[in-house]
Amino acid sequence: MTASGNVVKSAAPSPAECTRGGAPLGNTNRALHGLYGVGLPSGAQRLGRRINAFRRSLCEAVEARGEIDLHAAATIDSACQWLRHGLLAARWLRLTHDELSPDQRLSFSREVAKAATERDKCIRLLRLDKAPGQIFDPGSIYLTPLPPLTQQGSDARDVETQAADDARRQGDASDAAVGDSSGDNLMPLIPAGF
DSSP states (O other): OOTTSOOOOOSSOOTTTOSOOSSOTTOSGGGSOOOOOOOOOTTOHHHHHHHHHHHHHHHHHHHHHSOOOHHHHHHHHHHHHHHHHHHHHHHHHHHTTTTSOHHHHHHHHHHHHHHHHHHHHHHHHTTTTSOGGGOOOGGGGGTSOOOOSSOSSTTHHHHHHHHHHHHHHHHHHHHHHHOOTTSSSOOOSSOTTO
16 A cells, blocks of 8 residues: 555566466476586587587487486487587687688588587487397396207107217317327316305
8 A cells, every 4th residue: 555545556467467377388497407507609509509409309209208307308408508619619700710720611510510419429328229128238148048959759769869979079179179188198087166
């Protein structure tokens, strides 16, 4: 209230007066992780749009495989920062090409290539090239069962005969390789720790 008794209405509408609040239905504002890069120089807004489109495509690819955790969000941000670095270096090389010495040109070109390599390393860290269940685990090769030694059916006898022949041949080869069969000169075939 003012000194004259009039009620002063605030400029912002009350919650009851609002017909619609918040973002429209279906937008992806809530899905973004909140990491943002620093501003771009004037005249480079197009680069910002390219970087944002790249960030969105990486986020969508990671979300398709599952939730974006902190490590994935930081990796996405690093990839976007390297993309920004490379795009800015390429832009400055293009704009100031005539004023630069050959060494400076090579330096800018080297930065563009380095940025692309580092960006690709970040993308590789996200493991987007493999399906979630296809990521290779070195320990998994020991978990797979071995095929059976004998086969069922008519050729089971052939398999047993082949195994016996292989064992006999291996025994003959070990005797010839190690020394005489008197036992004085034989080396153990199994290491001591087993």
